Amino acid sequence: MAAIDAGVKLGTGYPGTPSTEILETFEAFGGHAQWSPNEKVALEVGIGVAFAGARAIVTMKHVGLNVAADPLFTVAQIRLDGALIVVSADDPGMASSQNEQDNRRYALAAGVPMLEPSDSQEAYEFTLRAIEISERWQVPVLLRMTTRVCHSKTIVRRGTVTISPPHTPHFEHDFPSRVMIPAYAKPAHRRLRKTLAQIAAWNDEEGLNQLLPGSSSLGIITSGIAFQYVREAAPEASVLKLGVTYPLPIERMRAFAASVDLCVVIEEGDPYLIEAARTAGIAVEGKPESFRFGELNTARVRRILENDSSPEPKPVPGKPPALCPGCPHRSVYTALKNLNCLVPGDIGCYSLGVLPPFEAMDTLVCMGAAIGVGLGMRHSLPPEEARRVVSVIGDSTFVHSGITGLVEMVYNPPASGHVLVILDNGTTAMTGMQEHPGTGRTLAHASTGKVVFEDLARSLGIRNVHVIDPTTDPAKFQSLIQDCLLKPELSVVIARRNCLLAASSIREHEIREHARCDDQQTN
Amino acid sequence: MISKPTNVVIAGLGGQGVIKASDILADVAFSAGLDVKKSELHGMSQRGGSVSSDVRFGERVFSPMVPDGEADFLVVIAPDQVTVNAAVLSQGGLLIEPSQIDESALSNKKSINVALLGILSRHLQFPVEAWTAALERNLPQKLHEANLKSFFIGREK
Numbered sequence: 001m002a003a004i005d006a007g008v009k010l011g012t013g014y015p016g017t018p019s020t021e022i023l024e025t026f027e028a029f030g031g032h033a034q035w036s037p038n039e040k041v042a043l044e045v046g047i048g049v050a051f052a053g054a055r056a057i058v059t060m061k062h063v064g065l066n067v068a069a070d071p072l073f074t075v076a077q078i079r080l081d082g083a084l085i086v087v088s089a090d091d092p093g094m095a096s097s098q099n100e101q102d103n104r105r106y107a108l109a110a111g112v113p114m115l116e117p118s119d120s121q122e123a124y125e126f127t128l129r130a131i132e133i134s135e136r137w138q139v140p141v142l143l144r145m146t147t148r149v150c151h152s153k154t155i156v157r158r159g160t161v162t163i164s165p166p167h168t169p170h171f172e173h174d175f176p177s178r179v180m181i182p183a184y185a186k187p188a189h190r191r192l193r194k195t196l197a198q199i200a201a202w203n204d205e206e207g208l209n210q211l212l213p214g215s216s217s218l219g220i221i222t223s224g225i226a227f228q229y230v231r232e233a234a235p236e237a238s239v240l241k242l243g244v245t246y247p248l249p250i251e252r253m254r255a256f257a258a259s260v261d262l263c264v265v266i267e268e269g270d271p272y273l274i275e276a277a278r279t280a281g282i283a284v285e286g287k288p289e290s291f292r293f294g295e296l297n298t299a300r301v302r303r304i305l306e307n308d309s310s311p312e313p314k315p316v317p318g319k320p321p322a323l324c325p326g327c328p329h330r331s332v333y334t335a336l337k338n339l340n341c342l343v344p345g346d347i348g349c350y351s352l353g354v355l356p357p358f359e360a361m362d363t364l365v366c367m368g369a370a371i372g373v374g375l376g377m378r379h380s381l382p383p384e385e386a387r388r389v390v391s392v393i394g395d396s397t398f399v400h401s402g403i404t405g406l407v408e409m410v411y412n413p414p415a416s417g418h419v420l421v422i423l424d425n426g427t428t429a430m431t432g433m434q435e436h437p438g439t440g441r442t443l444a445h446a447s448t449g450k451v452v453f454e455d456l457a458r459s460l461g462i463r464n465v466h467v468i469d470p471t472t473d474p475a476k477f478q479s480l481i482q483d484c485l486l487k488p489e490l491s492v493v494i495a496r497r498n499c500l501l502a503a504s505s506i507r508e509h510e511i512r513e514h515a516r517c518d519d520q521q522t523n
Numbered sequence: 524m525i526s527k528p529t530n531v532v533i534a535g536l537g538g539q540g541v542i543k544a545s546d547i548l549a550d551v552a553f554s555a556g557l558d559v560k561k562s563e564l565h566g567m568s569q570r571g572g573s574v575s576s577d578v579r580f581g582e583r584v585f586s587p588m589v590p591d592g593e594a595d596f597l598v599v600i601a602p603d604q605v606t607v608n609a610a611v612l613s614q615g616g617l618l619i620e621p622s623q624i625d626e627s628a629l630s631n632k633k634s635i636n637v638a639l640l641g642i643l644s645r646h647l648q649f650p651v652e653a654w655t656a657a658l659e660r661n662l663p664q665k666l667h668e669a670n671l672k673s674f675f676i677g678r679e680k
Contacts, residue, residue: 095564119560119587152562152587153549232585298590313591318573318607319536 001158002127004029007166009054009082012042014400015431016061017096018150019089023059024434027444035434035443038367038400039064043071043086050084050140051178053167055131062090062103063366067401073110075140077188079177082167083134085127086112089145092269093295096430098347098364100293102269107142107246111192113199114142114246115208116224120154126243128161129208133244135164137195144245146268148225148295200247208243209252218305219260221253221273221284226266226296233301245273250280257282266304268296323352328497329423331470332392333358335478336421339485341390342381344373346402348394348430349499350423361392368393368401371409371420378414386416387485393420396428396436399451409490410460417489419481422453425499426506433502445509447517457492464491471497528558528581530589531643533636534608535600537571540636543661544598545576547640550657551649552580562587573607596646598639619643624677631666634673641677651678 003011003026011026011033013019023033036042039060049056060068065088072086088106091097107114115130117123123145130141176184203209215236222230223242230239240256242249257263257277264285265274274286287304290312303312323330333353336343337360345351345361346369353361363373374391381389393402402422409418428434435441440450457465464484470477477495484491498506531548535541545561552559563576577589594611598619605620612618624638637658644654655671662670 147564148562148587151564152560154560154584154587155553155558228585228587232590297588298586313610316607316610318575318604319571321537321572324571 001025001029001156002124003057004031005158006055006083006128006131006163008057008131009166009169010034010045010049011057011059012036012045013059013087014039014042014064014067015396015428015434016064016089017431018091018147019059019061019064019087019145020431020434021150022057022087022089023443026057033443035436037437039068040071043068043075046084046086047071047075047078047080047140050080050082050134052169052171053081054169055083055085055166057085057087057127059087060089061097062088062101063097063099064088065103065106066101067367069106069110072106072112072140074180074185076110076112077185077192078180079138079174079188079191080134080140081138081171082169083131084140085130085134085143086140087143087145089147089150090269091147093147095147098366100269102272103142103144104245104272105270107144108272111196112140112142112246113137113196113244114144115243116144116245117149117243118224118227118241119149120152120156121160122243123149124156124158125161126208128163129243132163133199137199139192139195142246144224146225146295196247199244200249203244203247203249204251207249207252209249210239210241210243211256212239212241214238216259217261219256219263220266221256221263221277222266223273224268226268226301229296229298229301230266232298234305242273248273248276250276250282253277254280254282257284264305266296266301320355321352322355323349323358324500326500328425328469328471328495328499329353330358331474331477332421332423332495333360334474335470335481336360336390336392338478339482340388341481341485342377342385342388344370344377344389344391346370346393346397348397348423348428349425350392350394351430353392366401367397368405370397371402371405374420375405375409375412375414375418378416378418383416386414389416390419390421390481390485393422394429395422395424395426395438395453396434398422398453399437403456406457406460406462406492410462413490415488417487417491419484419491419493421481422492422494424453424494424496425502426496427499427502429499429502433499433505439506441509441513445513447513453494454492462490462492464489465494466491467494467496469497470495526582528579528584529596529647530594530613531578531596531598532575532589532594532608532611533578533598533600534573534575534604535636536604537574539574539600540633541574541576541600544600544636544640545578547637547654547657547661548578548643549580550661551647551653552578554653554657555580555649557581558584560584560587573604575604575608596643598643600636600639617646623680628676629669629673631669631673634666634670637670638673638677641674642680644674644678654678
């Protein structure tokens with residue numbers, strides 16, 4: 001909604017819990033949003049939008065920013081004409097992620113200003129403020145969200161913040177500002193540090209901080225969702241809530257800490273705020289190391305404030321997710337298990353192949369890693385084991401980061417060959433059925449260019465390319481894999497069958513798009 | 524001093540309408556002019572795993588999650604999810620579960636979530652029109668009739 005109210009020209013991103021809904025909602029409200037193949041491309045498109053003087057919002061989950069880190073670190077020092085907002089949705093506690101990284105570190109490392117909203121109202125207001133900051137200082141801005149800010153709904157009043165209308169898109173040559181060859185990048189880095197000092201001064205004087213006066217015996221410095229827990233756990237405490245958490249309002253923090261008998265930093269994840277405060281010589285207390293893991297909540301904040309180190313109650317384990325009955329991935333894993341394969345896997349629903357009854361996926365590192373990891377194993381294992389290695393990757397993940405792995409496979413083939421299975425279920429199922437370049441439909445489900453995996457593999461010179469529905473005849477699928485494993489050659493097997501949950505909506509999109517194309521032809 | 528919010532936790536399995544039920548409840552509280560927050564974890568929930576959604580409403584709500592031992596109501600749609608969520612219920616809190624509904628009376632078995640909201644509605648101070656309006660706002664038209672019926676089966680039980 002904020003992106004709509006700010007006149008954002010384009011939203012780009014790659015789906016990932018808990019960030020996926022942002023672009024879908026922006027599109028549903030009438031905004032122009034696109035899924036990119038991955039976060040790096042999404043950010044690069046966003047950078048282009050901002051170079052053209054318009055406003056861009058780029059969304060991703062925390063690990064997505066690792067993929068987009070390359071452009072992020074350099075665009076940090078490039079002068080922008082429009083606005084560039086990078087939304088990083090972190091997942092402390094790992095509701096649906098492979099690690100628990102704290103992306104506040106990225107703001108510090110790249111030198112990108114960062115805002116942290118604590119509820120839906122602030123998500124609205126801070127998005128607008130972030131655009132204002134981005135345009136005022138001509139820098140990209142990180143909007144760091146966390147699971148409980150993303151996946152909670154709280155009341156939003158629209159129009160509480162108004163900002164100037166966007167510029168008319170235009171482009172003027174400005175080589176020293178935008179072409180980061182060393183001669184131009186050296187002054188650009190100096191300029192960035194100067195800009196950050198200006199923003200820090202503004203954050204000290206004005207900023208988006210909130211001071212809630214309370215008891216003089218206990219003061220709490222906090223930000224983001226932790227603020228809500230603090231208010232509930234310690235309603236009597238004085239609170240300094242930070243809105244812009246990079247660069248920090250250090251002098252304001254110092255004055256606040258001096259105004260109370262005991263100043264405690266309450267933050268989720270890494271000791272980011274407390275390290276900064278202590279480095280600046282501010283006397284603050286923090287949380288014990290055990291609270292670095294998992295999410296905070298009201299009860300855990302009470303424990304921190306009460307110095308309660310008794311063991312925390314263990315949550316009763318719920319029912320774990322499983323591959324749906326009738327899921328096409330099931331027959332693939334059954335075959336791989338029957339053939340006693342070693343399976344470097346990847347990220348998606350099919351990651352569940354690691355759990356019983358299959359227990360048929362051996363590794364999971366990051367998006368696209370299945371192929372490279374599989375090749376490394378093939379290069380190193382004794383021949384009889386190397387021949388059992390099969391890389392498994394989903395369709396959306398293949399487009400995201402698997403294509404470069406496939407190029408590596410062609411360029412540096414192991415002596416035993418290799419087998420890659422692309423689990424093509426026609427959607428990004430894990431995150432809730434998003435389109436991707438392999439479906440040939442846009443974020444809004446309209447027809448567009450389509451990446452055909454088998455054509456791509458053949459064009460790279462792979463001779464054994466097979467497309468098969470693994471569910472119609474599981475025995476045939478298994479013997480195909482077996483045949484491929486016996487050859488010291490490169491094979492790509494595309495196991496194609498629409499996701500059971502997405503099948504009916506895929507059919508609806510197809511019928512609608514066919515009708516639309518027919519209409520266009522008749523007209 | 525701000526009065527304590529009312530805390531409701533709705534729990535079940537992926538695909539049972541946990542989130543939908545919590546949306547409807549939050550909508551009712553919102554229509555009554557209260558501060559409302561709701562929170563849930565999804566991501567892997569679509570794969571049939573445990574899902575729960577917290578709804579809190581009152582004069583002012585801070586954390587979007589209900590702390591353990593502070594839920595006034597626990598609505599569980601899948602019987603095997605009662606134990607998983609029991610710790611959230613306060614002493615004297617009320618458990619609402621499918622055994623309290625005669626499932627054979629439901630014209631659409633999937634509307635059990637709404638029937639359980641019907642039971643919950645008896646314990647909350649919202650007018651019945653607010654519930655029916657929220658049901659209609661949050662469900663597609665073709666499901667209105669079956670769900671309104673289910674709601675009243677729970678409410679008038």
